[in-house]
Amino acid sequence: MSSAPELTTTRYMHAINAGMADVLEHDPTAVVMGIDVGVGGGIFTVTKGLAERFGTDRVIDTPISEMGYVGAAVGAAMTGLRPIVEIMFMDFLGVCLDPIMNQAAKLRYMTAGALEIPIVFRTQTGSGKSAGAQHSQSLEAMVAHIPGLKVVLPGTVTDAKDLLVQAAADPNPVVYVENRRLYSMKGTLDDDPLPLGQARVAVRGDDVTVVTWGQMVRECVAAAEASSASIEVIDLRSLVPLDMATVLESASRTGRLLVVHEAVQDFGAGAEIAARGAEELFDLLRVPVRRIGAPSVPMPFTPTLEQVLMPQGEAVARTAEAMVAEG
Amino acid sequence: MSSAPELTTTRYMHAINAGMADVLEHDPTAVVMGIDVGVGGGIFTVTKGLAERFGTDRVIDTPISEMGYVGAAVGAAMTGLRPIVEIMFMDFLGVCLDPIMNQAAKLRYMTAGALEIPIVFRTQTGSGKSAGAQHSQSLEAMVAHIPGLKVVLPGTVTDAKDLLVQAAADPNPVVYVENRRLYSMKGTLDDDPLPLGQARVAVRGDDVTVVTWGQMVRECVAAAEASSASIEVIDLRSLVPLDMATVLESASRTGRLLVVHEAVQDFGAGAEIAARGAEELFDLLRVPVRRIGAPSVPMPFTPTLEQVLMPQGEAVARTAEAMVAEG
Amino acid sequence: MTHTTTTDPSEAAAAPAAAPLLDLHGTVALIRAFETAVSALYRDGEIPGFVHTSLGQEGVAAGVAAALRPDDYLATTHRGHGHVLAKGADVDAMMAELFGKVTGLGRGKGGSMHVADPRIGILGANAIVGAGIPLIVGAALSSKLLKQDRVAVAFFGEGAVNQGSFHEAVNLAAIWDLPAIFLCENNLYAEFTDSSTMTRVGSVAERTIGGYGVHAVTVDGNDAAAVHAATTEAVDRCRRGEGPVLIEAMTYRWHGHYEGDGQPYKTEEEATRWRDRDPLVVLGARIVAEGLATREELDAVERAADERIEQAVAAARAADLPAGEEAYEHVFGA
Amino acid sequence: MTHTTTTDPSEAAAAPAAAPLLDLHGTVALIRAFETAVSALYRDGEIPGFVHTSLGQEGVAAGVAAALRPDDYLATTHRGHGHVLAKGADVDAMMAELFGKVTGLGRGKGGSMHVADPRIGILGANAIVGAGIPLIVGAALSSKLLKQDRVAVAFFGEGAVNQGSFHEAVNLAAIWDLPAIFLCENNLYAEFTDSSTMTRVGSVAERTIGGYGVHAVTVDGNDAAAVHAATTEAVDRCRRGEGPVLIEAMTYRWHGHYEGDGQPYKTEEEATRWRDRDPLVVLGARIVAEGLATREELDAVERAADERIEQAVAAARAADLPAGEEAYEHVFGA
């Protein structure tokens, strides 16, 4: 990342907050909704100060009624507001999938464009904090599979802000997925954000293309630094739209593709990228496309077992090296 | 399929019914639950006669409270009953994902095996009936991605019964996915059912391995008959467990692998099989693994547009032939 | 703060002086003609998919819609043709949508369960029981925050009251004092089930008062004028900023849950009793008794409605199916 | 059919003669010691994850559990340590679970929010608000269909009442007349939110009666004897086949929503008022007044509880973490 003097340094969580503040400031129809996002400032303090600054009419505390308030946010999006609605943990999709999957994702299509649903579903994922099996799931594959939803996953500080602002400006429902383990990460804000839907080459390299997103971007960048292989790290930034062009360009150069995510590997989003990569680069790949994700096991509580299951940068480096050794 | 004289011929929907009757008859702890599954016999008449035969205490009509009654079924499964609980359309996962994803799938693990959840979530999918975007989704990828759930999808009459009986006998939560368009299909019941978790070679062939499940089995079998390519059709029968051994054995012989499903292709279950196939058979495949699924579009109402989007047997035959031509 | 008014369906409620009885009659006749035609067309295989008609319940649609402004919001259910028509949706575009034609409200992409026309506040029918209720709470939230003075009405059946979304949504509207009207058409059955077996508290109005402290009334749904009066009062409360209202309209569906359902779960006696209280007849008798029109004039209106629907059917039949490439359009907006 | 009894939290309820006051005191003391230790251990980084203590609410856990049989079912929430301990879970195994040790109830896989012991009817804590309520309805269904005479109790907070699962589950238990007890610990706050701002009907008991026709009572949750009496009556109703009961126990959490929350949203005055009604003190005073034990004897019990917990902590510290390969076990049963 550049270190030009004018770049602001901040933390991932503050960048999210700044993104919301930006949106609330510039769009009078924008509202923020969720459990304790208002006066309380959010259980992870991500929305801190917004209610004070923009009023509790626009930064709205809701009861513990996800199906109701997420559905209401969708209805509000149909009628002139631009809600950024928080689903506190991505696991809570279990209690509010319908308004996202069956309403927001489909209403534009079913009405042949007569209804527009500009809404951001803000949520966060992340294992590695002993949050237990019901508070540790990365479920991006679920929403990416539903036509009509965009899915973005900031893995850097600037994307935490940029993707949120872009998602809020988008006329479509966007699922915006934070990673809780990144909240305190420091980084700079870019002056010239990449557009939503474009991947970013985080590290240049020649031997292996590693495609990832969210928290694993950091892990993979560290792996690239530590590895004896020359790793090119692509931060996908969004699953829908999926910027396969950047992935294919890179992997056709390196001849090796490794897809890495924190989510469970089986039937995970990485399978789509791996399947496409293997298909499109059939003649160019030197070794099979590899994937690294969590095994098909609920996330345990105790830190040692969590560490056993969680994908780690070290495994990325080791796998990349093995791929180079292989061919 | 064999035509030994002792085989019973019946319809897919009657086979499901017979499977439930079998379970209710042999296991006094089994119950069937769902909206209008009792006296009404089910909106597709699949549970017809069960309430009369086994009583409304065991074939239980519920209010339109999926979160409540599916959750109650999970609780009942923890405490001595073996529920077969119906989710009328798979799309209704939107209103009852939590008890499936966060409770049933995880409680055994979180309690280190102290809790056992022997439950069958019976549901059905299927486009092609102008049911509209909210009643046409095939969402097996969603549940297959959740560790702790088995996922079976009968594509034949005998599996409609066998997989149901096996799912009910399984000590784990099993999502059992019917396809509505198969309800009236006729076929025979096998005397010697394949075990849950084992794929079936539906058609032998030499040129292309087509892996599929559910409704597309029928389409692919027809495609195999109609195609100039020699197609081997594998009916996967279950996504979890996933019988990759059968797939790999076949594709290593044919050198060509085509994965076909009715669900949306992007981030669909086919991606997992394609990714694994491409990885494991890197040196053996003559052409890239191909996939056929629905495009990333909600399912429209009008039949002509539905036909445009729905994967069809003809495309399977054509793609298989193109793969043979390719290499 | 709240109270319930139970109107005995066997006695017609006293209507307010201003009840637009002739308009109501026209709307009921139109919906009757539409649903009658749709039922036959579905039987004959001209309309695909699932179809749920509102025959027998037309008085609710007419009474509610007549109390609304064009810019008020409405969302409904699988049984929503009448509501959408009454709110002013174009009859040809409605019929064409059921046929899946490109001239339909959703260019054939939505179908019977997803008719919508946001230009006149119709946010759509919905195939997920209970799902429209939170959407309408959101529309009411928009109206309040954008200071637009619009009212938002959610139609749903009594079966939907057992869905969590009802509970969560009504509570939200209550705590935020939103201009939302929860319009429960209690037609006694949810699919094949006698709904009184699925709750201990049969009155949806009572459940709402007790559970949420929301003003709720029960009204004879087969008396369009009574529905109109109750809705007018509810709309007034909403526009005055007094928060949400629930209206439970007691009614009865004549046809099966979906077209084709033979209704073995109903008694002949019950069905006859309700047929005798046909909302079209109730309204007609009242109009004639009050001397607002003659029976012959009303017959002419009803014939005109039939003819209007015949035209719509002819137009729908003649219309094109959407072109294949439309399948890929309207997923995302730019 | 239903009624509500509101006990003013400021006056101790008259306890039934049979109230096992000394047992209740022992349980409250044990939970107090456990939660106090856990709070400190969490602060010191010895316990990972999120921890939600029930300090100040121990009277509810003790009163309810004392009215249950070992084979009765119980499910609880993120704030469930007390309920699980009171129901008889092994103290060492509980503490070890919070430490994530292999000697824990879930071999370290569940943690604070997922402690369970099905052998004594504990179906587990739950990290999804409201999710345990339908599970308990299912357990009650099992009991009824298997003719087992067991009662099933769901603990949840007043915040969970706004979750659809509460609504659907209570209604199911009502229509099926299940032996289920809905035990709402109304501690006035849900996370940082004053729960009275999230509903118009503050009384959960009233909401339940009005919405579901379920027998519901309100009780002083800081009076373990009163809770015990109310629960005993509810259990009796359930065992007699009279269907579900909701008990709303008014109480207060002393600590933050999670350990570490500084509670800026509460007033000092309110907190002090409730601290003054410490369930341990309320119970002790009553016991001494009734001459059932001396203050010194009670002190000894409380010290013994502290020591028991110190032992448990020592054992948990000394215990092993699960071996790495255990991570892959217990996903599926064979």
Ligand SMILES: Cc1ncc(C[n+]2csc(CCOP(=O)(O)OP(=O)(O)O)c2C)c(N)n1
């Ligand atoms: C969440 C959900 N569950 C079940 C269904 C299936 N279903 C469609 S309509 C209906 C009955 C609805 O009854 P009610 O709300 O009384 O409306 P009515 O049909 O009587 O107008 C059911 C169960 C559904 N569409 N959505």
Ligand SMILES: Cc1ncc(C[n+]2csc(CCOP(=O)(O)OP(=O)(O)O)c2C)c(N)n1
């Ligand atoms: C479905 C869901 N939504 C939100 C949360 C986050 N959350 C955990 S506890 C809690 C507050 C619960 O309040 P209450 O039910 O009153 O219980 P208390 O904490 O007061 O015991 C919330 C919102 C969750 N765990 N699950």
Ligand SMILES: [Mg+2]
């Ligand atoms: Mg109904």
Ligand SMILES: [Mg+2]
């Ligand atoms: Mg609380």
